Amino acid sequence: MTAPPVKLHKSWNSRLRALFIRSEAVRGYTLLSPTLIVMAFAMCAPFAILVTMSFWTQHAFEIDTAFTLRNYQAAIDGPIYKALLIRSLWISGTCAIVTVLVSYPMAYYVAFHVHRRKLVWIILMTLPFWTSYLLRVFSWKVILGYNGAINSGLKSLGLIEQPLEFLLYSPTAVVITLAHAWAAFAILPIYVSLEKIDRSLLEAAADLGDGPVVSFLRVTLPLSLPGVIAASLLIFIPTVGDYITPTLVGGPDGIMIANMIQVQFGRVNDWPMGAALAVCMMVVVALISLIYIWVTRKMTERIA
Amino acid sequence: MDSHDLIARIKNRDINRRDLLRGMGAAGLAVAMSPAMPRLAGAAAADQATFFTWGGYDVPEFVPTYIAKHGEPPNFATFGGSEEALTKIRAGYVVDVSHPCNQGIPRWVATGLFQPLDTNQLSNWPDVMPALWNLEGNVIDGKPYMAPVDWGRTSITYRTDLVDLQGKDESWGILWDERYKGRLGMLASGGDAWWCAAIYAGVDFHQIATDENVKKVAALMRKQRPLIRTYTDDTTSLEQALASGELVAAMTWDASAVTLKGQGVPVKFANPKEGALTWVCGAMIHKDAPHPGKAHDIVDALLSTGAGKWLIGENGYGHSNTKSFDLFSDDELAALGLSRNPAEILDAGKFQVPQTQEFETAMNKEFENIKAGF
Numbered sequence: 001m002t003a004p005p006v007k008l009h010k011s012w013n014s015r016l017r018a019l020f021i022r023s024e025a026v027r028g029y030t031l032l033s034p035t036l037i038v039m040a041f042a043m044c045a046p047f048a049i050l051v052t053m054s055f056w057t058q059h060a061f062e063i064d065t066a067f068t069l070r071n072y073q074a075a076i077d078g079p080i081y082k083a084l085l086i087r088s089l090w091i092s093g094t095c096a097i098v099t100v101l102v103s104y105p106m107a108y109y110v111a112f113h114v115h116r117r118k119l120v121w122i123i124l125m126t127l128p129f130w131t132s133y134l135l136r137v138f139s140w141k142v143i144l145g146y147n148g149a150i151n152s153g154l155k156s157l158g159l160i161e162q163p164l165e166f167l168l169y170s171p172t173a174v175v176i177t178l179a180h181a182w183a184a185f186a187i188l189p190i191y192v193s194l195e196k197i198d199r200s201l202l203e204a205a206a207d208l209g210d211g212p213v214v215s216f217l218r219v220t221l222p223l224s225l226p227g228v229i230a231a232s233l234l235i236f237i238p239t240v241g242d243y244i245t246p247t248l249v250g251g252p253d254g255i256m257i258a259n260m261i262q263v264q265f266g267r268v269n270d271w272p273m274g275a276a277l278a279v280c281m282m283v284v285v286a287l288i289s290l291i292y293i294w295v296t297r298k299m300t301e302r303i304a
Numbered sequence: 305m306d307s308h309d310l311i312a313r314i315k316n317r318d319i320n321r322r323d324l325l326r327g328m329g330a331a332g333l334a335v336a337m338s339p340a341m342p343r344l345a346g347a348a349a350a351d352q353a354t355f356f357t358w359g360g361y362d363v364p365e366f367v368p369t370y371i372a373k374h375g376e377p378p379n380f381a382t383f384g385g386s387e388e389a390l391t392k393i394r395a396g397y398v399v400d401v402s403h404p405c406n407q408g409i410p411r412w413v414a415t416g417l418f419q420p421l422d423t424n425q426l427s428n429w430p431d432v433m434p435a436l437w438n439l440e441g442n443v444i445d446g447k448p449y450m451a452p453v454d455w456g457r458t459s460i461t462y463r464t465d466l467v468d469l470q471g472k473d474e475s476w477g478i479l480w481d482e483r484y485k486g487r488l489g490m491l492a493s494g495g496d497a498w499w500c501a502a503i504y505a506g507v508d509f510h511q512i513a514t515d516e517n518v519k520k521v522a523a524l525m526r527k528q529r530p531l532i533r534t535y536t537d538d539t540t541s542l543e544q545a546l547a548s549g550e551l552v553a554a555m556t557w558d559a560s561a562v563t564l565k566g567q568g569v570p571v572k573f574a575n576p577k578e579g580a581l582t583w584v585c586g587a588m589i590h591k592d593a594p595h596p597g598k599a600h601d602i603v604d605a606l607l608s609t610g611a612g613k614w615l616i617g618e619n620g621y622g623h624s625n626t627k628s629f630d631l632f633s634d635d636e637l638a639a640l641g642l643s644r645n646p647a648e649i650l651d652a653g654k655f656q657v658p659q660t661q662e663f664e665t666a667m668n669k670e671f672e673n674i675k676a677g678f
Contacts, residue, residue, distance in 0.1 A: 060661035061394055061415065080678040146550030163550075165486060169534050251534050255676055267387040267493065267668045269394075 054275035063272065071276035081260065081277060085284060088256040091171055091246075092239040095178040096232040102179065103186035103231065108220075111194035122191070126184045133181060137248050140177040144168040144249065169251025177245050182238075186231035193227025194220070222303045229296045233289055240285050257281055353400035353598035354379040356389060358585075360539055360559065361403065361454075365618070368610030370601050378602055384537025385493030386585075387668060393417055398592055400599035404450060405585040407495065407656035410441030411664070412588060413449050419591040420447035425600040428607035431625045433646060436584050440658055452586040452624040453606045454615050455646055457573075457653055458496045459580040461546060461561040462553035464570045474574040476504035478553050480524075485531045489542045489554030492535040494664075494671040496581065500555060501525050503578050503654050513663040518670070525674045535675050546571060559619035562640065573620070573641060582653035584646075586624070622646050 020026055029036070054071055057064040075081050110121045128136065143149045144167040151163035166172060197220060205215035243258035250256070257277065264274030355367070355378045362380035364371055371377050378400070383389040386404050393402065394415060404412045412418060423429045429451075436452035437443070460478050466487075467478060479488050479500075491497050498521060502509065505524050507517045533551060536542060543560050545551040547569045554560075561573035574580075587606050593599045605611060612628020615621045620640040623629070629637065629644045643649050659667075 060665065080673055080676055083678070084676060145548070146545065147548040165533075165550075252529065252532055252675060252677065260672065260676065263668075263672050266391055267385055268672055269387070269391045269665055270669070 050275045051279055053272050054279050056272040058270045058272050061269075071273050072280070074273065075276050075280050081257070081280070084255070084257040084260050085281065087171070088240050088258070088281075089284070089288065091174055091178070091254075091256060092236050092242075095175045095182070095239050096236040098175060099179045099182055099186045099235050100190070100228055100232050103183055104190055104228070107187050107191040107194055107227075111191055111197075122188075125187055128180070129184045134244065136181055137177055137245050140173070140180065141168065141249055144173050144176070168249060169254065171250065171254045173249040173251070174246050174254045174256070177249050178235075178239050178242060181245070182235045185234045189230040189234065190224060190227040193224045193230075197223045222300070225296070225300055225303075229293070233292065236292075237285055237289060241281065351595075352376060352378045353593070353595040353602055354381060355401045355403075355602050356381045356383065356393075356397075356399035357403040358382065358386075359384060359537065363614075365614040366611050367602060367605040368614075369608045370598075370605035373601055374598065378598070385495050387493065387495060387664060390415070393590070398594065399590055400593040400595050401587050401589055401602045403453075403585055404588055405495070405583045405656070406439050406442075406450075407499075407583065407658055409439060409450055410658045411661055413441060413444065417591055418449055418588045419593070419596075420444065420449055421451055421589065421603065422600060423448070425597070426451065426604045426607060428604055428609075428625055431627050432607060433624055433626055436624045436646060437586075439584065450586040450588050451603050451607060452584050453611070454586075454621045454623060455582070455584040455650060456558045456621040457580040457582050457649065458491070458500060458555065458557055459576060459653075460553050460574040461542075461556040461564065461571050462574060463546060463549065463551075464572050466549060466552040473577040474572075476500060476576045476578050478574065478576075479555060480504070480528050480531065482531065484552050486533050487550070487552045488528075488531050488533060489545060489551045490528075490532050490535045491539075491542075491555050492537045492675070494668045497525070497535075497555065498667050498671055499581050499654075499656060501528070503576075503581060506578070509654060509657040512657070513659055518667070522670050522674060525671065529674055529677065558621050558641070562618070562620035575641070580653040582650045582655050584624075584650070616640065616642065622649060 359382040364377045542554045564571045587603045612623035
């Protein structure tokens with residue numbers, strides 16, 4: 001019986017394997033690789049194209065690829081872009097607040113007062129999201145319309161003589177529609193953060209003499225803030241760029257920055273300008289989100 | 305074991321674990337396979353040519369002989385304005401047939417993305433009115449690029465019971481009337497709206513691109529903007545709003561008025577004293593059309609009397625095939641505001657004049673700003 005020969009040179013294969021076993025980072029990246037590849041091709045590459053294009057110029061159907069900041073200059077100088085961006089931020093901000101306010105009680109009820117079949121409740125809440133986004137926007141058009149459900153209802157009750165025209169084709173209509181369309185994205189994070197709250201803290205609050213209102217304000221609400229913050233960001237960020245809802249229910253005064261971006265790529269046929277506007281919008285939204293996260297972190301630290 | 309049997313046995317609790325598993329496995333397999341099945345069934349549709357057309361024209365009635373020949377309609381894709389369509393095609397969207405209008409012909413041809421028609425493949429070509437294809441920029445080296453299909457007007461559809469003309473002639477002024485603030489609708493594409501405003505401003509179409517005239521039209525459209533409830537490419541929205549009384553008047557094409565009249569809504573398609581906007585639209589084939597033969601079949605179908613019957617009877621548009629008009633009596637045509645002689649209609653209004661790409665881009669940009677309130 002002889003001893004097995006000692007390998008002096010490790011093969012590449014086994015060296016890689018050793019690296020894989022030893023290094024946690026390599027293992028992590030390998031596991032992440034499918035996502036990373038998708039991110040690289042579906043997000044980073046298009047984003048790089050968008051940024052590059054924003055420094056070009058369009059002449060009729062030809063694109064001049066000489067570097068220029070003119071599009072950004074136009075985006076900053078043009079009052080229309082600023083006004084549309086501010087309107088979009090205002091609509092999305094309002095929408096985030098409204099959605100969180102409406103979703104909080106629902107999430108609260110399921111977290112604290114439903115004890116059996118919670119999953120069914122959660123599924124029921126997300127039920128409207130099983131239909132297409134477009135269909136939901138159209139149904140709001142029917143509800144808010146001139147002869148829509150709300151107007152006919154109020155009319156038959158004798159509360160109004162003429163249909164309320166501000167319901168449809170207005171920023172209000174955009175806020176209502178978006179708030180409904182994104183509700184699930186608020187309910188779920190808030191529900192999760194409420195569900196995590198240690199119930200003994202509430203008992204302790206009660207034992208120490210807090211009424212339900214005070215214990216909600218001092219215990220439940222602060223502990224659920226992470227969910228509220230996550231929910232408001234989840235709604236604010238994507239709705240700034242929404243263009244279907246304002247197109248269908250916004251009317252002339254309800255159009256948002258994304259509509260302007262869309263027409264640059266469509267009939268206005270100025271892709272570089274559209275790219276510059278899109279980059280500006282992303283930068284502004286990122287800045288606002290960072291400020292928001294920073295402020296809320298300071299606030300939660302103070303509460304803690 | 306068929307499914308009824310399985311259900312009955314579950315009800316009677318007369319089932320063993322293995323049978324239940326087998327039944328559930330079959331159900332699971334069926335569910336997993338179901339997304340694949342429509343794809344198998346739909347595979348045939350992918351072999352059809354694609355027709356990129358205006359919203360509302362994407363119906364089988366418009367391509368009757370194509371369906372007769374190939375068993376099913378072509379694939380439809382829609383746009384809200386021809387400028388949007390051209391941008392998409394320029395960006396690399398390859399379709400077999402698209403649907404531009406006379407005003408865009410020189411620019412569409414100049415892109416080099418379209419091929420001249422092989423009229424030998426079009427059985428209906430001899431019946432097409434020559435006046436409609438002999439348009440500015442359409443015939444190069446004796447070959448036409450666009451086969452004219454539909455012609456008509458952009459004007460105002462108004463509620464006869466809600467708009468008071470005060471004894472005056474119909475005018476584009478209806479859409480600028482302060483009394484109807486918030487109850488007027490407009491088409492969102494500059495290809496219609498800007499030109500109609502130019503008519504109201506008294507601008508000569510051959511001079512529409514001069515700085516002075518652009519300013520004049522822009523000023524008029526800015527003045528109108530506070531009065532407008534909605535700018536939309538969706539004619540159905542305008543029709544519904546007119547039917548409910550939400551709008552009293554809107555800029556539309558012939559078809560909206562015909563549709564609404566058919567529903568018994570008291571509307572009229574105005575014949576403004578300044579003149580309606582008139583146009584001829586038609587079919588162009590992409591130079592890289594994946595199905596050149598079927599593309600010609602689509603064009604031929606669009607020229608057939610069947611398509612004409614739908615265009616005239618259901619929509620009140622004119623058709624390019626002389627024989628289509630034989631399907632209707634003079635009275636019927638008069639009721640639709642049509643005539644056998646397109647010149648009577650087209651020359652009575654203001655016929656669009658082709659413009660440069662610079663004008664199109666600048667005009668669309670300005671119109672977007674105006675719509676947004678600037």
